[in-house]
Amino acid sequence: MIPLFEFFFAIAVIVSLYISIEDIRHERIPNKLIALLLFLGIVYQALFVSSPLAAIALFSYALFISFMLWFLGLWPAGDAKLFTTLVLFLPQQLYSSQSLIFDFLVNTFVPIFFFMFFVIIARSKLKLIKDALRFTLNPYNVFMLSVILLGFVWFLTQTIQLLTFQFPIQADYFITLIFMFIIFEFFRRFLSAKLELFFFGCAVLRVLIDYRTVYSFAFAQKFFTILFVFLFFRFFILYLAFKLYTYEVPIRKLKPGMSLAEVIIQRGDHFEKKSFLNASLIGFMTQRRENIIHSLDFLTKEDVDRIKKLRRENKIPFASILVNKVQPFAIFILLGYILTVFCQGNFMSFLVR
Numbered sequence: 001m002i003p004l005f006e007f008f009f010a011i012a013v014i015v016s017l018y019i020s021i022e023d024i025r026h027e028r029i030p031n032k033l034i035a036l037l038l039f040l041g042i043v044y045q046a047l048f049v050s051s052p053l054a055a056i057a058l059f060s061y062a063l064f065i066s067f068m069l070w071f072l073g074l075w076p077a078g079d080a081k082l083f084t085t086l087v088l089f090l091p092q093q094l095y096s097s098q099s100l101i102f103d104f105l106v107n108t109f110v111p112i113f114f115f116m117f118f119v120i121i122a123r124s125k126l127k128l129i130k131d132a133l134r135f136t137l138n139p140y141n142v143f144m145l146s147v148i149l150l151g152f153v154w155f156l157t158q159t160i161q162l163l164t165f166q167f168p169i170q171a172d173y174f175i176t177l178i179f180m181f182i183i184f185e186f187f188r189r190f191l192s193a194k195l196e197l198f199f200f201g202c203a204v205l206r207v208l209i210d211y212r213t214v215y216s217f218a219f220a221q222k223f224f225t226i227l228f229v230f231l232f233f234r235f236f237i238l239y240l241a242f243k244l245y246t247y248e249v250p251i252r253k254l255k256p257g258m259s260l261a262e263v264i265i266q267r268g269d270h271f272e273k274k275s276f277l278n279a280s281l282i283g284f285m286t287q288r289r290e291n292i293i294h295s296l297d298f299l300t301k302e303d304v305d306r307i308k309k310l311r312r313e314n315k316i317p318f319a320s321i322l323v324n325k326v327q328p329f330a331i332f333i334l335l336g337y338i339l340t341v342f343c344q345g346n347f348m349s350f351l352v353r
Contacts, residue, residue: 041088108336
């Protein structure tokens with residue numbers, strides 16, 4: 001007789017593989033397949049899991065993290081649903097791991113990162129690479145990133161340590177990230193346009209208080225390494241990816257299901273478009289509160305009709321907009337699930353054991 005977990009593992013893989021094929025063929029994940037996988041996951045939990053409270057807590061945590069990643073624009077809603085549902089099929093012996101969701105994410109995002117990295121580099125022409133370097137080495141970008149890494153990240157780290165010391169909270173990767181956003185939002189709300197000055201103040205404060213660390217060779221080596229890595233991936237690779245995986249579409253040719261690489265925002269009586277290329281994660285979160293006139297996932301028929309109507313009425317001043325070339329992501333979530341099960345955690349830790 002086939003063991004119960006292996007049976008449901010095979011079912012989860014087969015259904016997810018079919019979902020991945022649908023994602024590749026139609027660039028959408030059907031909700032009915034997610035509903036089927038969710039039903040099977042609940043059945044597995046009812047038959048096999050001896051600690052339902054732990055399973056509910058894990059699923060709720062995965063749902064929250066998936067929503068946050070969707071909110072930040074890191075994956076579409078369909079992929080968020082698939083990831084959350086596959087958490088139901090993880091083996092029970094892994095539930096005690098505090099980094100289980102993080103391990104699943106590492107196993108999902110690291111393979112797609114390396115795949116996309118090599119594809120992007122291989123497809124990039126010399127002129128595009130030069131443009132990406134100019135964008136990356138923009139003096140303002142380099143200076144502000146240096147100030148943020150030197151002062152604001154230090155300030156956040158100290159604040160988070162203080163909060164987690166005062167309250168009985170286990171500060172894993174995602175709790176830390178949430179604290180960072182809350183603290184940042186607090187200062188953004190009260191400092192408004194003076195936020196950059198606050199960043200600079202944090203840097204000066206650290207130089208004065210933590211000068212023994214700041215003036216050490218070890219710190220300089222670590223600081224410039226992080227600065228280089230961040231500039232390379234946040235600006236250089238992102239610029240190349242944005243240019244390679246977006247294309248211009250006339251407003252009149254927009255169709256439901258397209259994913260916009262620029263958002264259309266209403267400001268009073270006029271409309272403008274903003275590119276995701278120059279938006280930071282914090283900026284993107286702030287931007288979501290603005291009056292965006294369409295969904296940020298895939299355009300619906302109502303979105304398309306409204307945009308075209310506004311263009312015909314000459315309320316939208318631009319005739320075209322950038323659209324993303326949608327990349328199928330479900331297959332990498334399936335790969336992440338398989339790696340998490342076989343490696344009993346994230347695959348990088350498994351490789352160095």
